[in-house]
Amino acid sequence: MADLTKLAKLLQELDDQMVGCMKCGMCQAVCPxxxxxMKEADVTRGKIALLENLAKEMIHDxxxxxxxxxxxxxxxxxxxxxxxxVKVMDIFLRARVIVNTxxxxxxxxxxxxxxxxxxxxxxxxxxxxxxxFQGIFTTKVDDLLGSSCSKVLSPVIxxxxxxxxxxxxxxxxxxxxxxxxxKSGKRxxxxxxxLGDKMxxxxxxxxxxxxxxxxxxxxxxxxxxxxxxxxxxxxxxxAYDKLVKINLDLFSKGNFDYLVTxxxxxxxxxxxxxxxxxxxxPGPMRDQIRVLHDKVMDVNQFxxxxxxxxxxxxxxxxxxxxxxxxxxxxxxxxxxSQPRALIxxxxxxxxxxxxxxxxxxGSGGSFNLYHYDLSKQIGERKRDNILATGAQxxxxxxxxxxxxxxxxxxxxGAKVAVKHSIELYADSLR
Amino acid sequence: MTRRTILMPxxxxxxxxxxxxxxxxxxxxxxxxxxYSYDSAVLDAVVPALVVxxxxxxxxxxxxxxxxxxxxxxxxxxxxxxxxxxxxxxPREGIVILTNSLSRIIEINEExxxxxxxxxxxxxxxxxxxxxxxLFYPPDPGSQAVSTxxxxxxxxxxxxxxxxxxxxxxxxxxxEFFDVNGGLVKTxxxxxxxxxxxxxxxxxxxxxxxxxxxxxxxxxxxxxPQASKAMMAVFDDVNxxxxxxxxxxxxxxxxxxxxFMDQATIRYVDDFxxxxxxxxxxxxxLIEVDGHPGQVADDADKVxxxxxxxxxxxxxxxxxxxxxFKLWEARRNALPALARAKPTTVLEDxxxxxxxxxxxxxxxxxxxxxxxxxxxxxxxxxDGNLHPTILCDRRDKHEFERVEHAVDEIFDMALSLHGxxxxxxxxxxxxxxxxxxxxxxxxxxxxRNMKRAIDPKYILNPGKIIGA
Ligand SMILES: Cc1cc2nc3c(=O)[nH]c(=O)nc-3n(C[C@H](O)[C@H](O)[C@H](O)COP(=O)(O)OP(=O)(O)OC[C@H]3O[C@@H](n4cnc5c(N)ncnc54)[C@H](O)[C@@H]3O)c2cc1C
Ligand code: SF4
Ligand code: SF4
Ligand code: SF4
Numbered sequence: 001m002a003d004l005t006k007l008a009k010l011l012q013e014l015d016d017q018m019v020g021c022m023k024c025g026m027c028q029a030v031c032p033x034x035x036x037x038m039k040e041a042d043v044t045r046g047k048i049a050l051l052e053n054l055a056k057e058m059i060h061d062x063x064x065x066x067x068x069x070x071x072x073x074x075x076x077x078x079x080x081x082x083x084x085x086v087k088v089m090d091i092f093l094r095a096r097v098i099v100n101t102x103x104x105x106x107x108x109x110x111x112x113x114x115x116x117x118x119x120x121x122x123x124x125x126x127x128x129x130x131x132x133f134q135g136i137f138t139t140k141v142d143d144l145l146g147s148s149c150s151k152v153l154s155p156v157i158x159x160x161x162x163x164x165x166x167x168x169x170x171x172x173x174x175x176x177x178x179x180x181x182x183k184s185g186k187r188x189x190x191x192x193x194x195l196g197d198k199m200x201x202x203x204x205x206x207x208x209x210x211x212x213x214x215x216x217x218x219x220x221x222x223x224x225x226x227x228x229x230x231x232x233x234x235x236x237x238x239a240y241d242k243l244v245k246i247n248l249d250l251f252s253k254g255n256f257d258y259l260v261t262x263x264x265x266x267x268x269x270x271x272x273x274x275x276x277x278x279x280x281x282p283g284p285m286r287d288q289i290r291v292l293h294d295k296v297m298d299v300n301q302f303x304x305x306x307x308x309x310x311x312x313x314x315x316x317x318x319x320x321x322x323x324x325x326x327x328x329x330x331x332x333x334x335x336x337s338q339p340r341a342l343i344x345x346x347x348x349x350x351x352x353x354x355x356x357x358x359x360x361x362g363s364g365g366s367f368n369l370y371h372y373d374l375s376k377q378i379g380e381r382k383r384d385n386i387l388a389t390g391a392q393x394x395x396x397x398x399x400x401x402x403x404x405x406x407x408x409x410x411x412x413g414a415k416v417a418v419k420h421s422i423e424l425y426a427d428s429l430r
Numbered sequence: 431m432t433r434r435t436i437l438m439p440x441x442x443x444x445x446x447x448x449x450x451x452x453x454x455x456x457x458x459x460x461x462x463x464x465x466y467s468y469d470s471a472v473l474d475a476v477v478p479a480l481v482v483x484x485x486x487x488x489x490x491x492x493x494x495x496x497x498x499x500x501x502x503x504x505x506x507x508x509x510x511x512x513x514x515x516x517x518x519x520x521p522r523e524g525i526v527i528l529t530n531s532l533s534r535i536i537e538i539n540e541e542x543x544x545x546x547x548x549x550x551x552x553x554x555x556x557x558x559x560x561x562x563x564x565l566f567y568p569p570d571p572g573s574q575a576v577s578t579x580x581x582x583x584x585x586x587x588x589x590x591x592x593x594x595x596x597x598x599x600x601x602x603x604x605x606e607f608f609d610v611n612g613g614l615v616k617t618x619x620x621x622x623x624x625x626x627x628x629x630x631x632x633x634x635x636x637x638x639x640x641x642x643x644x645x646x647x648x649x650x651x652x653x654x655p656q657a658s659k660a661m662m663a664v665f666d667d668v669n670x671x672x673x674x675x676x677x678x679x680x681x682x683x684x685x686x687x688x689x690f691m692d693q694a695t696i697r698y699v700d701d702f703x704x705x706x707x708x709x710x711x712x713x714x715x716l717i718e719v720d721g722h723p724g725q726v727a728d729d730a731d732k733v734x735x736x737x738x739x740x741x742x743x744x745x746x747x748x749x750x751x752x753x754x755f756k757l758w759e760a761r762r763n764a765l766p767a768l769a770r771a772k773p774t775t776v777l778e779d780x781x782x783x784x785x786x787x788x789x790x791x792x793x794x795x796x797x798x799x800x801x802x803x804x805x806x807x808x809x810x811x812x813d814g815n816l817h818p819t820i821l822c823d824r825r826d827k828h829e830f831e832r833v834e835h836a837v838d839e840i841f842d843m844a845l846s847l848h849g850x851x852x853x854x855x856x857x858x859x860x861x862x863x864x865x866x867x868x869x870x871x872x873x874x875x876x877x878r879n880m881k882r883a884i885d886p887k888y889i890l891n892p893g894k895i896i897g898a
Contacts, residue, residue: 019773019825023470025511029554029575038483038530039462040510046465049475053464064461084769
């Protein structure tokens with residue numbers, strides 16, 4: 001059994017942040033997990049109270065607290081609405097590292113996070129191999145969505161509809177890029193993110209098309225690693241540190257004005273989580289992180305704010321498309337108007353807003369794997385909001401949300417395509 | 431900290447609860463129980479022995495009866511946002527009953543202007559449903575996005591619109607509640623007039639779960655105002671702000687909101703928002719009038735005249751909805767700004783007759799200076815309902831002792847100005863020791879006798895309001 005006194009000591013480092021929670025309970029209004037379970041231990045106030053009690057050795061059942069702590073989308077809705085300005089994400093991420101390290105990671109998680117994720121070459125090779133064989137295991141159910149129903153794997157993964165691995169990943173199509181700035185005079189480093197590289201290759205390709213169109217030079221080094229969010233949200237600091245290091249080594253080279261990603265989650269991780277968790281790194285690494293903090297930018301924001309793309313008037317009369325504000329995009333990055341502007345650039349589409357457009361879709365990284373039923377309930381509310389608009393396309397700025405919405409729509413047999421906003425914009429170019 | 435060993439109810443009793451509400455709705459784990467040990471009051475937590483969540487009102491009655499039969503103290507919990515410890519359970523094998531699965535709006539009657547709800551309906555959701563039908567439910571506590579109607583009734587919650595529209599009690603037409611034996615008591619009706627029996631519904635309002643457990647509430651609805659106008663006035667003297675309040679009322683205008691912020695609050699808000707508020711001002715009033723468009727224009731004129739006459743240093747009138755939203759920004763940010771300034775936020779609620787606001791604000795500032803603590807005061811000037819908000823760090827034992835003394839003196843002062851301990855946050859555990867001072871020994875005795883008759887085993891939220 002874990003030594004509670006030791007665990008308590010470690011958690012006391014969070015005390016200064018946790019004490020700011022005035023237990024007002026306002027987080028109950030926005031937490032998507034609470035909305036489903038209606039249990040206090042699932043909402044921020046409850047989780048913080050439990051962590052405080054663990055830090056004061058007032059609770060014996062550390063595993064019980066661990067379970068509650070992990071039952072969270074890390075969507076940031078609570079932090080964004082907290083009247084007391086509690087740094088909820090800080091508390092939760094650090095607490096996950098402390099508690100999960102202390103209680104131990106499961107062997108499977110360890111194997112995936114440390115054994116595979118931190119070795120980009122091996123990870124890529126395994127998945128490339130996997131993509132060749134996945135057709136054998138899965139049956140296509142819905143070509144429009146590109147999601148596959150993994151009948152063979154269903155005992156393991158429930159009845160969820162997977163977006164399969166791309167037949168050919170971005171890195172096997174294009175190893176690396178290093179092109180000079182064109183007419184825009186700008187050069188970006190491009191970080192497609194795991195999902196952009198391995199599943200939604202069309203999203204990454206759309207970005208490259210947009211860069212080319214606007215004369216933006218691209219630096220895309222080989223061997224990019226995951227941004228680290230799956231590792232850190234599982235509380236695996238070891239794997240996380242390795243991933244950050246690999247990426248820093250790559251992106252400290254190459255001249256570029258911005259580091260651009262099509263994944264709101266990756267952008268938020270690089271911009272906010274890397275600087276938050278850097279106090280133990282050597283000076284030069286911290287400097288590199290600060291530089292990237294200033295340079296990293298969501299692709300929608302880059303195209304609109306930096307390249308100055310803006311529709312004169314939003315297009316009308318086309319195919320109806322509705323937009324989902326991914327949590328990381330809106331609540332962490334504050335990007336909301338730019339993707340809508342990009343959709344407005346494509347005369348084939350007309351934007352119609354859905355109810356609760358900024359409500360979490362329920363994916364939340366590995367939350368979806370461990371709490372699938374809950375994730376599904378949250379996702380179904382999103383799905384119903386999408387369907388209520390009558391839109392034929394739902395667009396968003398985060399591939400993780402694309403996965404989740406694809407799953408929810410496809411299981412329902414809904415003929416709604418899921419597209420990244422940059423894809424819609426790229427489609428309007430020539 | 432000491433670890434309190436909580437005695438769990440017997441396995442047999444747990445089984446009985448499970449038989450009533452289902453296994454999923456009886457929480458026994460340590461983590462779950464600990465998360466119902468506190469509310470929004472700054473008080474010590476008490477972990478319940480068990481948490482039970484009925485999903486129908488029928489189950490609710492059975493659960494209450496089971497608790498009484500076994501002598502388990504009951505604490506009913508809505509959203510747990512009360513500020514007086516009303517949902518902190520009893521240490522003697524206390525059981526928390528959750529109402530958040532009793533959240534059906536049973537009826538909204540557009541002809542007879544009433545609604546029937548279960549107690550766990552969230553205030554803001556209800557108000558929105560009512561608004562969809564072109565009607566209006568005015569009580570708007572600051573916690574309305576999460577608070578429950580049951581909690582609102584049990585605390586007689588107020589809000590920003592109290593002056594003109596009244597508070598929760600003014601909208602309660604009827605209540606059905608369970609007595610300790612699980613018998614269903616029905617009081618009030620769906621009619622405007624009703625004198626059938628004692629006014630038990632009136633007794634239930636502000637009873638904080640000590641007299642009965644509500645299962646259904648009938649609430650009055652009103653037609654919404656057609657127009658409104660908001661303005662902000664800045665003062666270099668709290669007395670002038672108070673004169674303005676008196677002058678507005680004397681000119682026979684009843685604003686729907688009349689909010690006050692003192693200098694400390696103005697500065698905290700400005701630090702937080704950098705909105706360029708007048709940092710040297712001693713007070714700001716935010717005033718909104720509503721009603722018929724013609725009346726609104728007249729009233730707004732009268733208010734402006736009063737403000738000019740008493741010498742407001744600056745008056746801003748919102749021309750449209752966007753400007754109104756901006757004007758209110760300072761008030762919306764009052765609590766967020768104060769709460770961010772220091773780790774612990776103690777939200778007090780002392781209330782005085784309107785005319786005594788300057789005396790009360792001065793006293794609060796003197797008390798803050800005497801005990802060397804930070805207090806920002808804002809609140810509902812029209813009701814004399816001030817929220818002196820004490821900013822501190824509860825981990826600093828010495829400071830917190832001074833805070834406790836300061837709170838005592840604030841109460842003393844409010845009472846000496848013929849005010850009351852609590853305008854809207856309730857007595858709960860936090861203020862029960864003060865009850866006798868405001869009322870009388872006989873009042874407490876009367877209340878205790880009544881409770882003993884209704885609740886012989888003292889299981890309904892014991893320790894709240896009238897002490898143990
Ligand atoms: C940020 C903030 C702002 C606030 N602003 C205001 C404000 O402007 N005005 C105001 O008046 N208050 C305010 N409050 C206090 C609080 O929100 C109110 O008292 C509210 O009515 C409590 O509702 P609740 O659902 O959280 O009740 P709880 O806190 O869960 O319960 C309150 C009391 O009601 C009892 N109770 C609940 N349901 C039942 C039932 N079915 N039967 C019998 N008893 C029951 C409980 O036992 C308890 O004694 C504020 C609180 C916060 C944290
Ligand atoms: S909203 Fe913020 S301060 Fe309030 S309970 Fe939740 S985390 Fe704590
Ligand atoms: S991060 Fe999201 S899921 Fe987690 S507690 Fe906050 S609101 Fe709930
Ligand atoms: S899944 Fe999408 S909406 Fe949900 S937390 Fe992640 S980014 Fe946000």
